[in-house]
Amino acid sequence: xxxxxxxxxxxxxxxxxxxxxxxxxxxxxxxxxxxxxxxxxxxxxxxxxxxxxxxxxxxxxxxxxxxxxxxxxxxxxxxxxxxxxxxxxxxxxxxxxxxxxxxxxxxxxxxxxxxxxxxxxxxxxxxxxxxxxx
Amino acid sequence: xxxxxxxxxxxxxxxxxxxxxxxxxxxxxxxxxxxxxxxxxxxxxxxxxxxxxxxxxxxxxxxxxxxxxxxxxxxxxxxxxxxxxxxxxxxxxxxxxxxxxxxxxxxxxxxxxxxxxxxxxxxxxxxxxxxxxxxxxxxxxxxxxxxxxxxxxxxxxxxxxxxxxxxxxxxxxxxxxxxxxxxxxxxxxxxxxxxxxxxxxxxxxxxxxxxxxxxxxxxxxxxxxxxxxxxxxxxxxxxxxxxxxxxxxxxxxxxxxxxxxxxxxxxxxxxxxxxxxxxxxxxxxxxxxxxxxxxxxxxxxxxxxxxxxxxxxxxxxxxxxxxxxxxxxxxxxxxxxxxxxxxxxxxxxxxxxxxxxxxxxxxxxxxxxxxxxxxxxxxxxxxxxxxxxxxxxxxxxxxxxxxxxxxxxxxxxxxxxxxxxxxxxxxxxxxxxxxxxxxxxxxxxxxxxxxxxxxxxxxxxxxxxxxxxxxxxxxxxxxxxxxxxxxxxxxxxxxxxxxxxxxxxxxxxxxxxxxxxxxxxxxxxxxxxxxxxxxxxxxxxxxxxxxxxxxxxxxxxxxxxxxxxxxxxxxxxxxxxxxxxxxxx
Numbered sequence: 001x002x003x004x005x006x007x008x009x010x011x012x013x014x015x016x017x018x019x020x021x022x023x024x025x026x027x028x029x030x031x032x033x034x035x036x037x038x039x040x041x042x043x044x045x046x047x048x049x050x051x052x053x054x055x056x057x058x059x060x061x062x063x064x065x066x067x068x069x070x071x072x073x074x075x076x077x078x079x080x081x082x083x084x085x086x087x088x089x090x091x092x093x094x095x096x097x098x099x100x101x102x103x104x105x106x107x108x109x110x111x112x113x114x115x116x117x118x119x120x121x122x123x124x125x126x127x128x129x130x131x132x133x134x
Numbered sequence: 135x136x137x138x139x140x141x142x143x144x145x146x147x148x149x150x151x152x153x154x155x156x157x158x159x160x161x162x163x164x165x166x167x168x169x170x171x172x173x174x175x176x177x178x179x180x181x182x183x184x185x186x187x188x189x190x191x192x193x194x195x196x197x198x199x200x201x202x203x204x205x206x207x208x209x210x211x212x213x214x215x216x217x218x219x220x221x222x223x224x225x226x227x228x229x230x231x232x233x234x235x236x237x238x239x240x241x242x243x244x245x246x247x248x249x250x251x252x253x254x255x256x257x258x259x260x261x262x263x264x265x266x267x268x269x270x271x272x273x274x275x276x277x278x279x280x281x282x283x284x285x286x287x288x289x290x291x292x293x294x295x296x297x298x299x300x301x302x303x304x305x306x307x308x309x310x311x312x313x314x315x316x317x318x319x320x321x322x323x324x325x326x327x328x329x330x331x332x333x334x335x336x337x338x339x340x341x342x343x344x345x346x347x348x349x350x351x352x353x354x355x356x357x358x359x360x361x362x363x364x365x366x367x368x369x370x371x372x373x374x375x376x377x378x379x380x381x382x383x384x385x386x387x388x389x390x391x392x393x394x395x396x397x398x399x400x401x402x403x404x405x406x407x408x409x410x411x412x413x414x415x416x417x418x419x420x421x422x423x424x425x426x427x428x429x430x431x432x433x434x435x436x437x438x439x440x441x442x443x444x445x446x447x448x449x450x451x452x453x454x455x456x457x458x459x460x461x462x463x464x465x466x467x468x469x470x471x472x473x474x475x476x477x478x479x480x481x482x483x484x485x486x487x488x489x490x491x492x493x494x495x496x497x498x499x500x501x502x503x504x505x506x507x508x509x510x511x512x513x514x515x516x517x518x519x520x521x522x523x524x525x526x527x528x529x530x531x532x533x534x535x536x537x538x539x540x541x542x543x544x545x546x547x548x549x550x551x552x553x554x555x556x557x558x559x560x561x562x563x564x565x566x567x568x569x570x571x572x573x574x575x576x577x578x579x580x581x582x583x584x585x586x587x588x589x590x591x592x593x594x595x596x597x598x599x600x601x602x603x604x605x606x607x608x609x610x611x612x613x614x615x616x617x618x619x620x621x622x623x624x625x626x627x628x629x630x631x632x633x634x635x636x637x638x639x640x641x642x643x644x645x646x647x648x649x650x651x652x653x654x655x656x657x658x659x660x661x662x663x664x665x666x667x668x669x670x671x672x673x674x675x676x677x678x679x680x681x682x683x684x685x686x687x688x689x690x691x692x693x694x695x696x697x698x699x700x701x702x703x704x705x706x707x708x709x710x711x712x713x714x715x716x717x718x719x
């Protein structure tokens with residue numbers, strides 16, 4: 001059997017937002033779904049998040065934001081990834097994101113936005129189909 | 135007694151016969167392993183002693199309610215005739231929770247509200263920068279200034295907000311609420327300094343700071359210092375308020391934040407009670423008699439699920455546990471010390487609302503209102519149905535929410551009976567069950583060394599995260615059902631849409647420019663103030679912070695008065711106290 005490398009996911013909380021339930025649930029859920037999950041904890045700067053993603057060699061960054069600052073924080077992560085030549089890391093966003101902002105996030109390169117009520121399987125399924133098996 | 139025994143024996147015999155011949159027959163007929171419903175008989179409540187466990191409303195142990203009737207019941211008829219709107223505030227009340235942008239933006243918003251007759255005291259939301267003890271010019275502040283609340287850097291900001299509060303709205307006449315925790319000492323100091331500058335006696339100040347730092351570590355995330363040092367700051371505010379601001383509530387504790395973070399019902403209650411015990415002990419350690427300060431402790435809003443029976447039992451159990459803890463463990467004698475005083479009682483919790491078919495959230499909120507009305511509270515339907523849509527509550531949603539509550543009060547007459555479930559075989563046994571499980575969980579926490587220890591070792595945080603995940607798994611596996619989310623989502627369902635005209639309370643342009651304006655203001659204050667005094671005050675603060683026995687409130691008041699910024703105060707304390715590092719999950 002081919003030893004497949006587990007898909008590595010960084011679950012991150014940028015900024016000062018302290019709502020951690022979603023991040024916890026997604027981190028546990030993806031781990032149980034067979035992913036390698038690293039959780040940053042609260043209050044990470046976008047720079048810290050991108051550095052952690054590169055150091056941990058992750059395939060996916062999942063940003064959890066419920067403070068309304070999702071557009072500015074996500075833009076900073078996307079810019080930082082480009083600056084560090086790590087634009088190949090897939091970024092997904094979870095949280096309270098109004099419909100009109102979802103378009104804006106996708107335009108800056110976010111692959112998918114998951115809002116309240118999303119089952120874990122929808123997130124794990126999306127990641128598996130978006131990351132090519134090697 | 136012999137007669138009682140005969141009576142119970144008779145019921146026992148009948149129950150056995152019923153289970154075998156009636157219940158099991160039906161269970162088999164439908165091919166089930168067990169009955170999907172429960173029935174409770176007098177056998178469930180054999181242990182119940184009315185006086186000891188329930189009591190009359192307004193009497194120990196307060197299971198049946200804090201009061202024979204609530205104050206709002208006395209005026210319910212007048213309120214209806216006058217068209218009173220609680221969201222507008224008014225004499226003696228705070229207005230709607232809010233805040234955004236700079237102090238000037240929020241002040242202008244309040245002036246606009248006043249001109250519309252909405253004259254409640256300020257019920258302040260602070261931005262995350264302020265809540266985490268930073269100033270608007272901190273690198274951590276970027277993008278967050280004035281976003282989820284108003285930005286406060288120095289006393290000048292605080293004073294600006296209060297400009298419209300004069301005359302009939304003077305601060306000795308209207309109360310203020312401050313949703314602030316880690317830097318609560320700084321905000322309380324600002325309130326005291328404001329009164330002092332206006333010549334208002336401190337003893338007349340009314341209001342409620344949240345000042346519940348322990349739940350920040352386990353639920354809300356805006357902590358700064360480690361738990362023990364945070365508790366020292368709590369002690370200092372508790373002693374200061376008791377001495378100088380006796381009308382001010384000292385805190386607004388726990389409950390729904392913990393549940394919203396994912397805690398089970400029992401975890402929520404046990405952790406809230408363990409936290410309350412830590413605050414009570416902090417006050418006592420500060421040299422206060424329990425009855426001197428416990429009457430000024432409040433709770434935020436206990437509850438937070440759709441399970442109506444459990445939420446009713448939960449309120450009853452919570453009142454009994456807290457009363458017993460105060461009386462037996464802390465030896466309180468004043469009945470007021472023993473009450474769970476909370477503005478909102480049972481409710482569904484915002485996390486029970488769904489983005490899918492959002493008008494269903496109104497139906498859900500009504501269930502929460504029923505639970506509140508039947509467990510000693512106003513039958514408040516909360517939250518407005520558009521809560522999960524992330525744009526702020528629309529006028530329409532607030533209107534329907536208020537009307538739902540009114541319908542429960544005036545048409546359904548839900549609140550005409552106190553504790554209508556008292557004596558129910560089922561409700562009494564469920565209340566006992568929740569109490570027993572909570573006491574067991576509390577004992578676990580106490581054996582670890584109490585709330586602070588259970589936070590430092592990560593026990594509470596891990597327990598809550600696990601419960602949140604288990605709940606999600608149950609929903610994902612359809613072991614629990616959420617209408618429109620994991621069931622009834624097919625093409626036969628109509629995805630009802632609703633119109634909302636979102637109140638443009640918060641001008642997006644102002645919100646966008648707030649950071650720049652706030653930074654300019656701060657740099658001007660730092661130029662204009664007497665920086666020699668600032669340095670000397672901060673050095674005294676540092677010296678006193680190093681001595682655990684010293685109450686820091688007088689120093690913080692002096693700092694505030696001399697335009698030392700919130701972050702400058704917090705930075706000195708960060709240096710001395712250290713910063714909290716969350717245990718890995």
